[in-house]
Amino acid sequence: MPAPQDPTHLPIREQMEKLIRRKQQEITKGLETLDTVKFRADSWTRGNDGGGGTSMVIQNGTTFEKGGVNVSVVYGQLSPEAISAMRHEHKNLQIPVDPATDLPVADGVKFFACGLSMVIHPSNPHAPTTHLNYRYFETWNPDGTPQAWWFGGGADLTPSYLYEEDAKLFHACHKQALDKHDATLYPRFKKWCDEYFFIKHRNETRGVGGIFFDDLDDRDPQEILAIVEDCFDAFLPSYLPIVAKRKDMPFTEEEKQWQLLRRGRYVEFNLVLDRGTQFGLRTPGSRTESILMSLPVTACWLYDHHPEPGSREDKLLQVLQNPIEWA
Numbered sequence: 001m002p003a004p005q006d007p008t009h010l011p012i013r014e015q016m017e018k019l020i021r022r023k024q025q026e027i028t029k030g031l032e033t034l035d036t037v038k039f040r041a042d043s044w045t046r047g048n049d050g051g052g053g054t055s056m057v058i059q060n061g062t063t064f065e066k067g068g069v070n071v072s073v074v075y076g077q078l079s080p081e082a083i084s085a086m087r088h089e090h091k092n093l094q095i096p097v098d099p100a101t102d103l104p105v106a107d108g109v110k111f112f113a114c115g116l117s118m119v120i121h122p123s124n125p126h127a128p129t130t131h132l133n134y135r136y137f138e139t140w141n142p143d144g145t146p147q148a149w150w151f152g153g154g155a156d157l158t159p160s161y162l163y164e165e166d167a168k169l170f171h172a173c174h175k176q177a178l179d180k181h182d183a184t185l186y187p188r189f190k191k192w193c194d195e196y197f198f199i200k201h202r203n204e205t206r207g208v209g210g211i212f213f214d215d216l217d218d219r220d221p222q223e224i225l226a227i228v229e230d231c232f233d234a235f236l237p238s239y240l241p242i243v244a245k246r247k248d249m250p251f252t253e254e255e256k257q258w259q260l261l262r263r264g265r266y267v268e269f270n271l272v273l274d275r276g277t278q279f280g281l282r283t284p285g286s287r288t289e290s291i292l293m294s295l296p297v298t299a300c301w302l303y304d305h306h307p308e309p310g311s312r313e314d315k316l317l318q319v320l321q322n323p324i325e326w327a
Helices: 012-032 080-086 164-179 185-196 221-246 253-272 275-282 288-294 312-321
Strands: 040-045 051-059 064-078 109-122 129-140 146-158 209-216
Touching: 012 051, 012 064, 012 109, 012 129, 012 221, 051 288, 064 288, 109 221, 109 288, 129 221, 146 164, 146 185, 146 221, 164 185, 164 209, 164 221, 185 209, 275 288
Parallel strands: none
Antiparallel strands: 040 051, 051 064, 064 109, 109 129, 129 146, 146 209
16 A cells, blocks of 8 residues: 655645645534534635635524635736735735836736635624634746745634633634744734734724734745644634633623624724735635625624723723733
8 A cells, every 4th residue: 555645745835725625624513513503615716717715604503693714716817016016015026027028027927825714703792703814825937836925824812701711722722833833933923913903993902812924934835834734723722612611601682782892893804904805805806705704794883882991891992902911
């Protein structure tokens, strides 16, 4: 019987695609153990043989009001205009030039992007919303070798009510995953998360954070892929025990109202500030339903609302305005 083939012989893009497809199955099966309904698959294709994806969606369960675990694998041509817009954040992204005319090549450059993006909104206001996203992007030289590449992603927790033990568990699991590779990564990615998921017009973070990184290309891609895989593996142990503990807690109408207000903040961040949402909506052929899957079924906005000083709602706001070191 031949020995199993070492997957590292494959291009990084193929290894990442296999990883996200496997993790989509693992994560959805894990989440289903806490609910009475199952995820349903909704596959889609991008025009002009440009790839596609599968959205796994759960709705109206006893535990999860709405959730999606989406995989996308897209490729095609990145126009010179799109490259110029992206170079603000990706300095190593090159606009190909025709040597005969010294002008940008009209077709631009070939690109490949794949990722898994997930947002889960539980029904119970004591059970936190969570978000996870890991992705890979590369452009190709004419000979098919990578020209520019990077990884991005992370996972974070957004409770409506603060349970310190939940925040500590979530952070500790992700710190442990990163510490296997480099003890400097968790504090760096934790700070990055707090700064990225910051609602500037509210002067508060979206939640109690987690880890986040973007445009990561500062070490061997095989090593970064291993980091991403370990972070993926940290998710279910960091989240399932929290939801299992909170999903059946009694709650009041006032607590439900507060959850809807906090979801309003979530919507504000995703529509106004999130780079991923903006990139998806301006990408030709992208699927709007999958991009906006992150939005909750219900949310609300009350004019000039402020929680009672010293209340549990106020306690959460104090943490959101002054992030804590949880691990």
